[in-house]
Amino acid sequence: MNYDKKKICVVGSGHVGLVCAATFAQMGHVVICIDNDKKKINLLKKSVLPFYEPGLKQLVVKNINKNLVFSASLDEGIKKSDIIFIAVGTPPLPDGSADLTSVETVARAIARNLNRYKLVIEKSTVPVQTGQKIKETIHRYRKNSTQFDVASNPEFLREGKAVEDSFAPDRIVIGVESQRAERILRELYAPLGVPIIASDINTAEIIKHASNSFLATKISFINAVSRICDLTGADVEKVALAMGLDKRIGKQFLQAGIGYGGFCFPKDIEAFIYISKKLGYDFGLLKEVKRINDEQRACFVEKVKERLWVLKGKKIAVLGLSFKPDTDDMRFAPSIDIIDAFLKDGAKLSLFDPASQKNAKLLFKNKRVQFAAGLYAAIKGCDCLCFLTEWHEFKKLDFKKIKLLMANPLIADGRNMFDGEKLRKLGFEYIGMGK
Ligand code: UGA
Numbered sequence: 085m086n087y088d089k090k091k092i093c094v095v096g097s098g099h100v101g102l103v104c105a106a107t108f109a110q111m112g113h114v115v116i117c118i119d120n121d122k123k124k125i126n127l128l129k130k131s132v133l134p135f136y137e138p139g140l141k142q143l144v145v146k147n148i149n150k151n152l153v154f155s156a157s158l159d160e161g162i163k164k165s166d167i168i169f170i171a172v173g174t175p176p177l178p179d180g181s182a183d184l185t186s187v188e189t190v191a192r193a194i195a196r197n198l199n200r201y202k203l204v205i206e207k208s209t210v211p212v213q214t215g216q217k218i219k220e221t222i223h224r225y226r227k228n229s230t231q232f233d234v235a236s237n238p239e240f241l242r243e244g245k246a247v248e249d250s251f252a253p254d255r256i257v258i259g260v261e262s263q264r265a266e267r268i269l270r271e272l273y274a275p276l277g278v279p280i281i282a283s284d285i286n287t288a289e290i291i292k293h294a295s296n297s298f299l300a301t302k303i304s305f306i307n308a309v310s311r312i313c314d315l316t317g318a319d320v321e322k323v324a325l326a327m328g329l330d331k332r333i334g335k336q337f338l339q340a341g342i343g344y345g346g347f348c349f350p351k352d353i354e355a356f357i358y359i360s361k362k363l364g365y366d367f368g369l370l371k372e373v374k375r376i377n378d379e380q381r382a383c384f385v386e387k388v389k390e391r392l393w394v395l396k397g398k399k400i401a402v403l404g405l406s407f408k409p410d411t412d413d414m415r416f417a418p419s420i421d422i423i424d425a426f427l428k429d430g431a432k433l434s435l436f437d438p439a440s441q442k443n444a445k446l447l448f449k450n451k452r453v454q455f456a457a458g459l460y461a462a463i464k465g466c467d468c469l470c471f472l473t474e475w476h477e478f479k480k481l482d483f484k485k486i487k488l489l490m491a492n493p494l495i496a497d498g499r500n501m502f503d504g505e506k507l508r509k510l511g512f513e514y515i516g517m518g519k
Contacts, residue, residue: 088271089112089113089114090166090167090268091113091114091165091167092105092108092114092115092116092165092166092167092168092169093116093118093162093164093165093167093168093169094108094116094118094171094207095118095119095158095161095168095169095171095172095190096118096119096170096171096172096173096186096207097117097121097128097154098134098171098172098173099135099137099241099243099246099347099413100171100207100239101117101119101171102117102134102137102140102144103137103241103246103250104169104171104207104239105117105152106143106144106152107143107247107250107251109150109151110143110146110151111275112151113151113272114151115147115151115153116153116154116155116161116164116165117152117153118154118156118157118158118161119154119156120156120158125154128144128154129148131145135411135412135413136411136412136439137244137246137247137411138247138410139247139248140246140247143247158190158193159193159196162193162197163197163199165202166200166201166202166203167202167203167205167268167272168190168202168203168204169207169237170187170190170191170205170207170218171207171239172186172187172208173186174186174210176350176351176354176355179358180354180357180358181211181354181355181359182209182210182211182351182355182358184210184214187210187214188217188221191217191221191222191225192221194222194232195221195222195223195224195226195227196225196227198222198226198227198230198232199230200230201231202232202233203232203233203235203264203265203268203269204218204233204234204235205234205235205269206218206234206235206237206289207237207238209238209239209292209296209348209352209355210289211289211293211355211358212286212289212290213286214289215234215235215236215259215285215288215289216285216286218234219234222234233260233261233262233264233265234265234285235258235260235261235265235269235288236257236258236259236285236289237257237258237259237269237288238257238289238291238292240254240255240257240292240295241253243346243408243410243411243413244408244409244410244411245410251276252276252278253276253278254279255278255280256269256273256276256278256279256280256281257280257288257291258273258280258288259282259283259284259286259287259288260282260283260284260285270282292352293355293356296348296352296356297352297353297356297370297373299337299349300344300352300353300370300373301369301370302336302337302338303337303338303339304343304372304373304376306320306323306324306337306338306339307340307343307376307377307518308376309323309324309340309518310517311383311518312518313518313519314517318518319518319519320340320500320519321340324338324339324340339499339500340500340517341498341499341500341517342380342381342384342422342472342498342499342517343376343377343378343380343418344377344418345407345408345415345419346407346408346416346417347413347415347416350374350377350416353370353373354374356370357370357371357374378421380418380517381418381421381422381425382421382425384496384498384517387496387515388400388426388468388470388494388496389429391468391496391515392468392492392494395426395429395430395431396429396430396431397430398431398432398468399433399434399465399466399468399491400426400432400433400434400466400467400468400470401433401435401436401456401462401466401469401470402419402422402423402434402435402436402462402470402472403436403437403459403463403469403470403471403472403473403475404471404472404473404475404478404498405417405435405440405441405444405473406440407473408473408474409474409475409476410439412439412440412442412443413440413443414440414443414444414447417440417473418472418498419472419473422470422472422498423435423448423453424451427451427453432452433452433453433454434453434454434455434456434462434463434464434466435453435454435455435456436455436458436459436461436462437473438477441455459477459481460485460489463486463489463490464489465489466489466491466492467490467491467492467494468492468494468495468496469486469496470496471495471497471498471501471502472498472499474499474501478501483507483512487510487511487512493511494512494515495507495512495513495515496515497514497515497516497517498517499517500516500517500518502514502516504516504519
């Protein structure tokens with residue numbers, strides 16, 4: 085089957101925008117990826133990526149200066165394209181709402197540069213009814229009566245698996261208001277051969293809110309169960325395994341631990357609570373999801389304190405800082421609160437992460453922490469070894485060597501990565517989360 089090459093502009097070169105631009109370029113379309121950060125664009129022009137994402141650099145290198153170009157000129161990108169994806173940041177404001185300033189700025193730029201029909205697609209995670217606002221803004225600021233459509237096409241990719249998810253998503257959601265918009269989007273995604281769910285724009289926006297909130301609810305649910313397991317000596321991993329085999333429940337996102345972090349779940353839950361309230365509904369369930377999640381970090385710290393008694397002057401080694409493996413992203417990582425709590429009690433901290441060390445150094449630059457050059461260097465002489473991210477390389481560690489290096493053989497496993505019994509047999513004291 086032959087598909088038309090489309091002229092696509094992706095505004096925003098973050099985790100969503102850059103992956104989306106590289107994917108469409110690889111599918112044979114002509115893509116301009118825009119960012120207002122000139123430094124970032126200059127680096128991208130040399131294929132230097134602003135973050136670590138497995139497989140993405142190869143994709144950029146393969147397509148750059150052929151199907152894929154980077155530019156800081158939003159006006160130029162819009163004028164040259166027929167399809168515009170808005171993938172700019174929507175960071176949280178102090179009241180929990182999403183800051184939509186960048187989305188509005190792009191909508192006005194589209195209005196200014198509406199030289200022919202354009203399909204404007206919101207890709208960023210936005211509150212329901214943002215599509216309508218984008219439409220109103222373009223109508224308000226356009227200088228002629230050139231036609232356009234607005235659509236919603238929420239992204240479901242996971243950091244660390246973004247390229248894989250982008251080419252093989254479980255489903256594509258398109259929120260559309262015209263047959264023309266639906267046809268263009270169906271054509272664009274047809275080569276992926278995955279189910280396409282078409283709906284109105286508000287429904288598509290709610291699908292994104294509901295999907296992330298449901299996944300976060302699953303995590304908080306199992307974390308609440310893990311607390312009961314702790315209180316009764318039961319094993320949350322067995323509980324999750326047996327629950328997950330029920331096809332109606334499913335086994336994913338039932339991994340108990342220090343809870344969810346990252347730039348998606350924490351802010352998206354807040355934003356859904358906020359917009360629900362604004363619309364007149366109190367989404368109490370989600371408030372509880374957030375509370376349980378926050379409590380998991382405090383619970384982990386308490387478990388360590390219970391064993392070490394006094395933290396002042398003790399050396400705690402922390403392996404894993406990013407909010408999850410295969411990313412260097414430190415945003416809203418559970419490690420931040422846990423490290424702060426240890427510091428508050430006067431512990432000495434030695435930190436190591438295989439990918440996020442650079443970002444963590446910036447984040448903790450005013451904090452009394454040490455970064456180790458390697459895994460074993462971090463552990464040397466520590467009174468407690470904490471695992472806060474389940475990096476694959478940690479699973480291959482030599483625990484006999486570790487025991488000799490530690491001043492006190494206490495392991496606190498915030499992600500339930502290890503078999504506690506095996507470690508106990510090796511002479512460690514082991515703390516898990518609900519097991
Ligand atoms: C999440 C969603 O999974 C994506 O579908 C969505 O597109 C994305 O948010 C977004 O809205 O942009 P992501 O934040 O990359 O993706 O990471 P996840 O793999 O979902 O993990 C989120 C957090 O939950 C991590 O801190 C992880 O450690 C934690 N988690 C996950 C658990 O604590 N337990 C689990 O069982 C699963």
